[in-house]
Amino acid sequence: MCWQGVSALPDIPSFNLCPDLIHHSGFQNNSNPSQGSGGTFPYEGLDTVQVGQSLFSFYLHVPLSYDGSVAYPILALLQPQTAPGQNQQGAEAMHDFWLATASEYHFITVSQITTGSQGGWIPGQDSQILVAIFQQVQAEYNIEQNRRYLHGFSAGAHVGLAIGLQNADYFAAQAFNAGALSQFAGSSAPSNAVRHIATLQAVGQSDPLHPQVLADQQTFVNAGWVSGQDHQLIEFSGGHQLPNGADEVAADFLCLRSLLD
Numbered sequence: 039m040c041w042q043g044v045s046a047l048p049d050i051p052s053f054n055l056c057p058d059l060i061h062h063s064g065f066q067n068n069s070n071p072s073q074g075s076g077g078t079f080p081y082e083g084l085d086t087v088q089v090g091q092s093l094f095s096f097y098l099h100v101p102l103s104y105d106g107s108v109a110y111p112i113l114a115l116l117q118p119q120t121a122p123g124q125n126q127q128g129a130e131a132m133h134d135f136w137l138a139t140a141s142e143y144h145f146i147t148v149s150q151i152t153t154g155s156q157g158g159w160i161p162g163q164d165s166q167i168l169v170a171i172f173q174q175v176q177a178e179y180n181i182e183q184n185r186r187y188l189h190g191f192s193a194g195a196h197v198g199l200a201i202g203l204q205n206a207d208y209f210a211a212q213a214f215n216a217g218a219l220s221q222f223a224g225s226s227a228p229s230n231a232v233r234h235i236a237t238l239q240a241v242g243q244s245d246p247l248h249p250q251v252l253a254d255q256q257t258f259v260n261a262g263w264v265s266g267q268d269h270q271l272i273e274f275s276g277g278h279q280l281p282n283g284a285d286e287v288a289a290d291f292l293c294l295r296s297l298l299d
Contacts, residue, residue: 052109052182055144056293068298070183071109077178079104087170094167095126096150097133100179101141109182112175113140113292114168115149116194116201118280120157128157132191139285143293145187148175159197161222168201184297188212189288191280196221199237203227206235211295213238213288215280218250219257228261236268236299238291240284242276268299 050069053059081100086093097115104110115136120128133149140147148171152159175181186209190198195217202212203223212235219225237258241251255271263269270291274281 050109050182050184050296050298052111052144052185053294053296055103055108055110057142059294068184068296069109070297072176072179072181072183074175074177074179074181075106077175079106079179087167087174089167089170094151094153094170096148096167096171097129098175099133099137099140099145099147101144101146103141103144104146104179106180109180109185110144110146111185111187111293112172112181113145113147113187113189114172114198115147116188116190116198117149117152118190118192118194119159122155122157124157125152125154128152132194135280136189136285139289143289145289146175146179146181148172158193161197161200164197165201185210185295186297187292187295189214189285189292190217191215191284192217192278193221196223199223200227202235202237203231206231206233207297209235210297210299211236211238211292213240213291215240215284215288216242216245216247216251216278218247219254220250221247225257228258228263231261234261234263234268236291236295237263238270238272238288240272240274240287242279242281243273244276245278247278248273 079100080102085098115132117128129149129151188198195214200223258269
């Protein structure tokens with residue numbers, strides 16, 4: 039439930055957009071709005087961003103509830119490996135999977151199309167594209183810069199763990215399905231992070247990655263995270279999959295966490 043832990047939170051007006059939240063208001067306003075203006079809203083579909091001399095596409099969701107007078111949270115959706123040439127379909131699937139929950143939780147979402155010719159990530163290039171996407175969206179819309187989040191599945195989760203831990207002073211929290219440190223980020227990534235970014239890892243009990251994800255929990259704890267608090271592990275019955283309801287589980291974890299935690 040989104041109301042858990044409210045009393046310990048800084049006062050950010052957009053927290054009031056979290057479902058089931060008892061109205062949260064105080065004497066201070068710790069919001070860090072981007073004050074962007076000029077973006078079309080609501081918006082649903084493809085957009086482009088320029089990096090160097092090239093244009094790259096991403097899916098953008100700006101909910102019907104968007105109100106430029108309030109800074110809105112933003113969530114990047116990181117796609118899994120696809121078949122060669124199916125990169126756009128992978129990004130669109132992540133976008134579509136999150137649509138209803140993103141609207142319910144009032145998240146602006148971006149889902150970039152990866153650039154690997156084999157359907158996957160080129161981490162150095164694609165992470166720079168993600169930076170440009172965030173910069174563009176923050177310039178166009180009023181984004182709560184204390185509430186930038188990551189969610190990914192499979193390869194998107196592997197790469198996302200590295201992006202989030204390397205930029206823990208930029209992202210407020212991260213939630214991943216079937217992502218393991220060993221696949222890309224490396225076991226030293228948590229200890230090298232500048233901040234204990236709240237992290238959720240969910241994995242199927244029959245997923246081949248299950249032992250690695252379980253080992254990650256101890257790696258995070260060894261680096262100072264607290265199991266069940268700023269690191270949460272969820273095991274579910276199933277394999278290497280993004281199960282129904284994974285978006286709501288992630289949204290509940292992310293919604294009330296901020297860069298000020």
